[in-house]
Amino acid sequence: MNEKQIKETLSQIKDPVNGQSIVNTPHLQKLEIGDNEVNIVLAYNNLDPDIKNKLNFTILEALYEIIPEANVNIHFENQAPKPENPYPHIKNIIAVASGKGGVGKSTVAANLAVGLQKKGHSVGLLDADLYGPSIPTMFGLKNKRPRVKEIHGRQLLVPLTAYDIPLMSIGFILDPEQAVVLRGPRLSGVIKQFLNDVLWPELDYLIIDLPPSTGDIQLTMVQTAPITGAVIVTTPQAVAVDDAIKASNMFRLESIDVPIIGVVENMAWFSPIELPENKYYLFGNGGGQKLAAYLEVPLLGQLPLIASVGELADEGKPAWQAEDKILSSYLDNIIERTVYYTQLRNKQSDPTRIVKIKS
Numbered sequence: 001m002n003e004k005q006i007k008e009t010l011s012q013i014k015d016p017v018n019g020q021s022i023v024n025t026p027h028l029q030k031l032e033i034g035d036n037e038v039n040i041v042l043a044y045n046n047l048d049p050d051i052k053n054k055l056n057f058t059i060l061e062a063l064y065e066i067i068p069e070a071n072v073n074i075h076f077e078n079q080a081p082k083p084e085n086p087y088p089h090i091k092n093i094i095a096v097a098s099g100k101g102g103v104g105k106s107t108v109a110a111n112l113a114v115g116l117q118k119k120g121h122s123v124g125l126l127d128a129d130l131y132g133p134s135i136p137t138m139f140g141l142k143n144k145r146p147r148v149k150e151i152h153g154r155q156l157l158v159p160l161t162a163y164d165i166p167l168m169s170i171g172f173i174l175d176p177e178q179a180v181v182l183r184g185p186r187l188s189g190v191i192k193q194f195l196n197d198v199l200w201p202e203l204d205y206l207i208i209d210l211p212p213s214t215g216d217i218q219l220t221m222v223q224t225a226p227i228t229g230a231v232i233v234t235t236p237q238a239v240a241v242d243d244a245i246k247a248s249n250m251f252r253l254e255s256i257d258v259p260i261i262g263v264v265e266n267m268a269w270f271s272p273i274e275l276p277e278n279k280y281y282l283f284g285n286g287g288g289q290k291l292a293a294y295l296e297v298p299l300l301g302q303l304p305l306i307a308s309v310g311e312l313a314d315e316g317k318p319a320w321q322a323e324d325k326i327l328s329s330y331l332d333n334i335i336e337r338t339v340y341y342t343q344l345r346n347k348q349s350d351p352t353r354i355v356k357i358k359s
């Protein structure tokens with residue numbers, strides 16, 4: 001049978017619930033076109049029986065017109081639809097978050113992106129820290145502007161690239177003074193633009209560097225994209241851990257429900273270059289482990305305080321670029337465990353749903 005013709009015919013039929021074409025609606029669970037058979041499974045949450053009968057009849061009638069000899073089976077399931085995903089070309093969206101500022105969230109986000117890319121994954125990095133974007137500096141792209149490309153009448157932003165990673169940051173678009181005054185609808189407009197109007201390629205991971213704490217940006221993000229999971233960054237300090245708990249609690253609200261992949265403890269200790277085996281616990285010891293235990297999530301790894309991390313970042317190079325073996329081994333561990341626990345999350349839980357705005 002002519003699959004294209006069948007799909008075209010079905011695409012003329014509208015989903016009675018959301019008005020989308022029946023072939024694109026998230027209520028469509030299955031469409032199988034065999035030699036002489038079409039099997040359709042639609043899932044609705046308590047659909048009115050009259051509407052269901054009418055839809056059933058409309059589909060049968062439309063297909064009978066073009067394939068009168070075929071066996072058409074339409075099965076309705078009573079269940080919630082698959083979550084909508086406006087970004088099917090991005091497999092995993094990982095939000096890197098922290099409670100306190102300055103704990104190294106951007107450093108971890110940048111190095112996660114570079115490390116994942118080095119291991120063969122396709123990765124994009126989105127700097128959503130509107131009030132203090134550091135990604136342009138860390139990747140040596142300060143004062144650079146993205147190109148605009150018109151596609152099907154839409155003006156889309158082409159991400160800048162460094163180390164083969166497509167990058168987007170508010171710092172590429174607005175001056176810091178302009179970003180600071182963004183509020184309410186304009187703020188969420190910018191966040192939405194970052195996801196919807198940027199030409200992100202097919203990605204295994206989109207890493208999002210969120211601002212510290214909880215606020216409008218985090219809320220807009222979960223209302224815009226299905227965040228696969230959050231990575232929480234903390235230093236060992238008790239105050240940082242307490243604030244990280246507050247930030248984590250936002251993701252865990254029943255209405256938000258973004259899984260936490262794990263915890264990264266940054267600035268875990270200091271080792272002088274001349275004595276790399278010595279560890280000095282400047283900010284206390286075990287805070288990351290405590291946070292992970294409290295949240296019942298894995299500790300993805302620890303990153304010591306190493307002067308070269310900060311120096312390289314200021315030179316526009318993420319630490320992964322360093323030839324430092326000790327540093328690479330810590331980063332390697334964090335990357336491997338992030339991949340493992342993200343895959344485990346995908347196996348064990350349903351995809352995240354975009355948070356609906358209640359009016």
Ligand SMILES: Nc1ncnc2c1ncn2[C@@H]1O[C@H](COP(=O)(O)OP(=O)(O)OP(=O)(O)O)[C@@H](O)[C@H]1O
Nearest residue numbers: 101102103104105106107132304305306309310313
């Ligand atoms: N492990 C480390 N060793 C040395 N310096 C580090 C380390 N991690 C971060 N830094 C430095 O500490 C400073 C703060 O780091 P970063 O910008 O990543 O923090 P942040 O949590 O994203 O901050 P913000 O609150 O601005 O979002 C930067 O100068 C960075 O280079």
